[in-house]
Amino acid sequence: MRAPVLAAVALMLVAGKSDPLAGRVAGAPVRCINLQQLNGPEIVDSQTILYRQSGKRIWKTGPVGECVSLRPFDTLIVDVYGGQLCRNDRFRTVSNGMSIPSGSCRFRDFTPYDKVK
Template structure:
């Protein structure tokens, strides 16, 4: 099964603004234990935010899943359409992604592997 993912919130190559965007997205959140797969891969995980060429964020209700690709993935930028190849009913480490450029001739970019998924949850403050 192949899913097309529009990277509407995509950003360009790694810059200090990417770091600021990542910091802002994960503000007031604490990381949990990394997992191999996202259970219930559905509409909420089909639109990841591209932070840079090796970091994706998958919103899931009040939680955000951070995926750090094991290697940089050329083509992850604001003009990309992200294509995710899901081999099982779950989005997992080592599933492959690639990009298509908007308005391009449809030549896919290089295939890249997903890394582990780290959940980031809001910190509950004591009253």
């Protein structure tokens, strides 16, 4: 009885979730982004990670190749060197309730998405 109820709630949550990039236009991808004014990361799915910048810009990235451990609601552990996050920097994930991180994955380029005026 519990499983069908949980599945129904999960479907309602997914269906009600809007596209965070809706109403935004993609710019040219860059190799690195500054971390000073960013909020995030937010794992959207197995290929999408978002960083929000001051409410006006969202940076979209993801893993180079496949990263099987990348799932929404997991925690991203990022290896940061200096004040920037760059393509090929490594990250790992930790699932809720777990203490051992996944294997390393690497970031691809970062694409800015700005609101359409």
